[in-house]
Amino acid sequence: MYYLEINRAKTLKGLCLFLTAFIIITTSILNIYAEQPISYGNYPVLRGTTNPQEIQEDNKITDAGKDLRQMVLSSRLKAFKVQNNKIYPSRQLTNLDTIIALTALSGNDKDITNTDNLQETYKAKAIEQGFITEEELNKKENEKFFENKTTMRQLNNYFSKIMNKEIKYTSPTNKIATRLDLANMIYENKQDLLNKEDISIYSGQVISKSQIVEDGKNKSLITVKLDKNIVIKKDSQDTKRNTNNKNNSNTAEKPEYSENQVDKIVDDNSYDSTVVSYLNIVSQKDVPILTPSGFTTDVNNIWEQSQINIYTKNNNIIYVEQFTVPTSEVVGVFESIMKEDKQLLSNDSSEKGDKSADNTTNIIKIKDYNNKAHLYKLHPDVKILQVNGEIGDNISVEKPVDKDQLSYGQDVSLTVRNGVVTSIKGYVPVEEELNSYVPPESQLSSGIVLDVNDSSITLTNNKTYSISSDTLIMKNGEITDYRQIKDGDRLKFFFDDIYSNIPSKIEIEGSQRQADRIIKAKVGPYSIASKSITLKDTKELQNGQWVDTKEDAKAYENVKIRGDIYANSAKVNNKLKNYNNQEIYAVLAKNQGIPTIEQGKIRLGDSLKFDSSITNIDYSQNTLQIDGNLVKFDDSTIIIKDGNIVKSGNLEKNINSNIETNLLKTAQIIVQTGASLNIDKSENYPYKIYRGTLRDVFDYSVLLGNDIENGRKVNHYFMWQGGVWNRLSEGKTTPRINFTEQTQVYDFDNNKALTIDEIRQKQYALNAFGIRPDYFNRQVYIVTKDDVAVSINFIKAQGYVQVNSQNLIVAKGVGEYTSSDNNNNNGNNNNNNSNNNANNNNNNQKKESIKPVLIKNIYEYNSNTNRLQPVAPITTTDTATQQIKKTPVRKLINVQKAVVIYNGKAIMKTSPDTLKDKNLTIIFKQNRDKKITDNIEELDAIVVIAE
Structure with missing residues (x-):
């Protein structure tokens, strides 16, 4: 105690010094950590451009449709100019147009100053580039050479000259070439053309998206699994650093980057040559993204599992191009994994020696079950799983393994994406008594359909599930196929394997999201307690017209509200009494037989109506074009597609669309019909209807001939598919239609069903001299599904050669x-007892x-x-x-x-x-x-x- 009293001053002084030192050290540590760069894994990072809006505006194209990718790249390479947001893909090329475009692509236009006389200016360029000689140009038949249309043969010849290699094409040689034909050639050979502009491409699959905070700002982080490795060498890093320090030196060494080089790598890898299979994109709405609908900077438009091309210059992103690539499954017997042999695979290897999926030590050899060998390229980050079971087993256990654990003669299943194997499953049979039991359909997922095709289903939450021929699809308790899944349907996914993305069964749920009726009415009394509303002066939408329903007035009293009601863009379910006598659009569905309002929109003011087809949809601006009008839409807009309540992502061009807007042209309701009969999708429509005559019968097929009118043959027959009748002529393309034992054959005029054997008895009709069977040259309707006859219907010729609304x-x-x-x-x-028996x-x-x-x-x-x-x-x-x-x-x-x-x-x-x-x-x-x-x-x- 005495010691503390004597040394109090010293003690306090020491304590203050300790606290000061502690604070200094702590602050230093925090500063050190604060200065550490954000870690994105061991992956390089690419960033956006300074002015993405300029790129969007310069490359905004509204008339390219499904060919948008090709046309944007062509405009970027200055082959064509965008005029008033149009690029005219179907415009035919004259020789002058072609020479101007190819001169720009080859980079030979930099010395052109005279644009007053284009023919004279580009005459010299045509001769210089070897398109035509001066002697040929002076010939009389070539007086109008520059005005003449360019054929595909000429276009291919000219394009091959600027590429210094022969270019392949599939169009007829004498077809007149269009801008789209040239754009397709450019896109197929984009790597060589972009190299001239010092533009690099990174291609890969989006693996994940997340949000990060960098420099105090919210940003998006997108991780991409690359189709080709990126090689980052220490030499290149050092050379680039030296070059940056000697900007004014003429002797500075040029950095030797590999073809897919980027500039940033984390410190852990900076001292060695590094091969990476992933990269990151960091965006603060500064990355232009080209979607099928146009440009946007909203990364929400990049879907996980989608394929992207990243165009960069000086290691900054010019734009990102998103598209989908189908995957396929290949099964066989494992042989080996070997180094690439150029004699086995003819690939375009990099001149600069970069390591990639195309030229690294990863080719797999398998044999199919017909003992035929196949070679496939492996992705550098291929996933290999060992499966305890056999191919086709619904119940199996998987675990990751190394490639060395694959055995010769082992059954394997390969997932092939974009020509490259991304995953391998090696199957190991096990004794039955050692199998562990996993309950079938033990995992369940659900969602609403955004898009569907034969290989995958995408939901509105952007999740994508693969489907295969083994996936069981059920609707109303019956087996069906993927074509019966419509946009807006609610689905349940059942999985036998909790690690698989392929469901074993899909159930299409009931009609809860199906629009039973679409009505327009006035808001009446509203009950908050029962959440019901009475609708007055109701009209029902039928065939694009509002039809009075006054006789059914009681049906619209106290209708339950199940969904959201909007006024402008605000939800007003609990404020409906404020909108008495205002006009409301409502979608009614039947839930357990009781009508309910699934969605409603109150319109303030007068309305405009558009009844046509949508020509363009811009999701980045939430606008669409119809009848030359720009119409806005948002989350409050009611959208019905073929009877289903859907989201804006399900909107479709080129089908019947009925749209009502307010005076500001903001859509209140959009009703689309005929999606299954969209001309753009006609090739995917499973059913075809043929009308013609029966020329001949074989064991399992019939030969169709030209149609008949008033007992006389005409020079064509008809085929219906996807909403369109096509007029075709008998000849080399005359269809020989297969049938099966289940094909229904019916004689309409005689009200008689025929067996397949009865039809076969009429075979070889054309070989019989002087005798024609009863059904030879009879008019016939044949319905096929997936090109196999479902029904054959004979009918007496009806006298009309046209197919139209009459039939x-x-x-x-x-x-x-x-x-x-x-x-x-x-x-x-009941009243006439005298005629009881007759009645x-x-x-x-x-x-x-x-x-x-x-x-x-x-x-x-x-x-x-x-x-x-x-x-x-x-x-x-x-x-x-x-x-x-x-x-x-x-x-x-x-x-x-x-x-x-x-x-x-x-x-x-x-x-x-x-x-x-x-x-x-x-x-x-x-x-x-x-x-x-x-x-x-x-x-x-x-x-x-x-x-």
């Missing part, structure tokens, strides 16, 4: 129709017959415009009130003798309920006199395709 319609089935005459007859039968017999006959099917939302085919058009409603005027009333057109379909095709199978004498709520494509008999039942036209169906 094909597309509609929606309502259900069985009971004639008012039948109801009256039944009542009379009973009559009733029995009626029970055996199939009643007609009522259809609505009818579209007729217009042969002048080659498209389906909605049938306009019947307009009447009340003479007393002068109110205009629109009544939708409905028709009856007699299916007594029709072949109905449902789920790819042909059925006869089906119940009308089978066609209820189905989308129907109907071929019917052409009659000169209309058949009327209860003031409704009745058609005799020949074939009905139900989807």
Whole structure:
């Protein structure tokens, strides 16, 4: 105690010194850590450009459609100029256009100063580049050489000269070349052309996206798995540093970067030559992204698992190009993994010796089960898994292994993406009693469809699941295929393997998101307690027209609200009393049979209406073009596509679109129909309908011939696919259509089903001298699915050579129709006891017959415009009130003798309920006199395709 009293001053002084030293040291440590660069793994980093908006504006193209990638690159390389955001891909090239474009591509335009006389200026360039000699140009037949159109043969010849190599093309040699043809050539040979501009390309797959904070700013980090390795050498780093320090020195050594060199690598790897298979993109909305819809800087438009090309100059990103690449599965027996042999694989190896997936020590050799050898390139970061089980097992256990653990003769499954193997599964059979049990369908996922194709399904949360031929797809308890999955459908995914991205089963859920009715009404009383609303003065959208529903007024009282109601872009579910008597658009669905409002939009002010097809969609600006008008949309816009409530990402161009906006042209509701019959997708439509004559029959096929009119052959037959009739001629392309034992054959005129064997008896008709079978040269409708005949329907020639609204319609089935005459007859039968027996017999006959099917939302085919058009409603005027009333057109379909095709199978004498709520494509008999039942036209169906 005495010691502390005597040394108090010294003690306090020492304590202060200790605290001061502690604070200094702590601050230094924190500063050291604060100065550390953010770590992005051992991957190089690429960043955006200073003015991405300029790149977006300079390369904004609105008329390229699915060819946007090629046209943007062509404009970037100055082959074509963008004028008023248009580049005109289908414009034919003159020789002058071609020479101007190729001169710019070759870099020989830098000395051109005279632009007043283009022909004289580019005459010298054409001769200089070897396109034509001066002697040939002076010949009389070449007086209009520069005005003449360029053929594909000429274009290929000229393009080969500037590339110093022969270029292959597939178009006919005498076809007139277009801008798109040249753009395709440029895109196929972009690597050589971009090298001249010192532009590098990195290609790869997006692995992940995340948010980071750098320099106090929120940024996006995108990790890309590259198709080719990046080689970073210490020599190159040192040389580049020295070059930067000697900017003014003429003796500075040029840095020897490999072809795919980048400038940044973390310190751990900076002292050695490094090969990396990944890179990072850091963006603060400064990376222009080219999507199928145009440019944007929103990285949300880059999807995980999508393929991207990254165009860079001076190690800054010019723009990123996003697209999808399908994957395939290859199975066989493992042979070896070896170094590349140029005699085995002919690849374009880098002149600068960069290590890549194309020239590194990674080629796998397998043999298929026909003992044929195959060679595949491996991705430098290929994933190899050992699977305890056999190929095709639903239950298996996987673990990562090294390539040395693959054994000769082992069964393997390769995942091939963009020509490169990205993963290998090696199968190891195990004893049955040693297998561990994993419950089938033990993992469950779900979501709403954004996009679907034959190999994958993308959901609105941007998750993508692969599908294979083994994936079981169910709808309404029945097996179907991926074509029955529509945009906006809710799906459940079941997995047998928790590590797999391929579901074993997919269930398409019920109609909760299907629009039962689309209405326009006025807001009435609203109950907060019951979350219900009464709608007044309702009109229903039918075939693009608002139809009065005053007789059903009670059906719109106290309707439950299940979704969101918007006014402008704000949700107003609890404020609906403030919008009394305002007009509202609402989508009604049936949940367990009870109508509910799934989405609503209150329109403030008057409306504009557009009824056409969308020509362009710009997701970066949330705008679309229709009838030359720029229309805005947002998350509050109601969007219906083929009866499903969908998101804006599901909007589609070139199909029937009905849009209503406010006066500011902000879309309130968008209704699209006919997506399955989009001309752009017609090749993917599974069904084809042929109309022609039967020329010959073989064991498992029939030969189709030209059509017949009034008993005489004409010089063409017809084929329907995806909403369009095509007129074709008999010849080398005459279809020989395969059939199976399940193909339904029916004689419409004689109301008689025929067996396949009966048809085979008519075979070799053309070889029989003087004798023609009954069905030879009969008019026939043949329906195929995936090019195999589902039904063959004979019918007497009907006298019309055109196919049009007289024999094909597309509609929606309502259900069985009971004639008012039948109801009256039944009542009379109960009262007339004297005719009891006769009436009973009559009733029995009626029970055996199939009643007609009522259809609505009818579209007729217009042969002048080659498209389906909605049938306009019947307009009447009340003479007393002068109110205009629109009544939708409905028709009856007699299916007594029709072949109905449902789920790819042909059925006869089906119940009308089978066609209820189905989308129907109907071929019917052409009659000169209309058949009327209860003031409704009745058609005799020949074939009905139900989807």
